[in-house]
Amino acid sequence: AGEQRAELVARALTVRFGGLTALAEASLRVKPGEVHALIGPNGAGKSTFVNTISGFYQPTEGAFELDGVQLAGMRSHEIARVGLARTFQNTELFGELSVLENVMVGYQQRLTYGVAAAVLRSPAMRRQERDCRRAAIGLLAFVGLEDYAHEAARFLPFGLQRRLEIARALAAGPRLLLLDEPAAGLTTQEIDELEAMIRRIAGLGISVLLIEHHVELIMAVADTVTVLDYGQVIASDTPARVQDDPRVIEAYFGT
Ligand code: ADP
Numbered sequence: 001a002g003e004q005r006a007e008l009v010a011r012a013l014t015v016r017f018g019g020l021t022a023l024a025e026a027s028l029r030v031k032p033g034e035v036h037a038l039i040g041p042n043g044a045g046k047s048t049f050v051n052t053i054s055g056f057y058q059p060t061e062g063a064f065e066l067d068g069v070q071l072a073g074m075r076s077h078e079i080a081r082v083g084l085a086r087t088f089q090n091t092e093l094f095g096e097l098s099v100l101e102n103v104m105v106g107y108q109q110r111l112t113y114g115v116a117a118a119v120l121r122s123p124a125m126r127r128q129e130r131d132c133r134r135a136a137i138g139l140l141a142f143v144g145l146e147d148y149a150h151e152a153a154r155f156l157p158f159g160l161q162r163r164l165e166i167a168r169a170l171a172a173g174p175r176l177l178l179l180d181e182p183a184a185g186l187t188t189q190e191i192d193e194l195e196a197m198i199r200r201i202a203g204l205g206i207s208v209l210l211i212e213h214h215v216e217l218i219m220a221v222a223d224t225v226t227v228l229d230y231g232q233v234i235a236s237d238t239p240a241r242v243q244d245d246p247r248v249i250e251a252y253f254g255t
């Protein structure tokens, strides 16, 4: 799977909202195949970073690329095609659709047939639908949701909805997966399961950018930790070294 490992490079990203600078020349590199955690106090700019590199916000300045493909200026669906998928801090599923259909929506983003084929329901299209369904079932098994395939997403317990969101993002076939606070609201046992899932995703060769507050989870899975404070990168290193960094300690427990 080595050849699909993706490198994300963000160079001096600045994002302003009117007079507020949410990101100030933030640079970050997610190395191919690594689990990279992005941490920082509330309001530090973590979600802004994710929203920018996934095409939901436009940067005021700066550049970012996935395996050398410039992404700045692209819209979110174009960035998804290049190989970057994400989950949201607040789960955004299609509640009325079944669990399986939610994952199939993720696949549909990469189906190749056009409008004419959709109207005529060509054999090629039906074959793609069948493949899509089979692949979606496989992904549900990967995240442990195969027993819930035909339930409406909104009836899933919260922890399983978060898993479904990850499955749907994986359905888009990313080389880089962005997870925005995936452990928020989970029980201790669910966080352990999330840790195992992140390892399995990394094991597929998919690079992971993980926004997270949960320190034990970060220490357990991250290869690299980047720390944002007031929109600026104040540290980027191994978890152990970042934990001992005086600037990081000050940002969290500052005087
Ligand atoms: P974090 O995810 O680290 O908690 P955010 O990226 O959500 O931080 O927010 C960083 C700063 O940018 C905050 O001051 C926040 O209020 C502001 N911000 C984020 N998104 C917007 C937006 N769409 N419009 C205006 N201000 C925003």
Ligand code: MG
Binding pocket: 046, 047, 048, 089
């Ligand atoms: Mg946030």
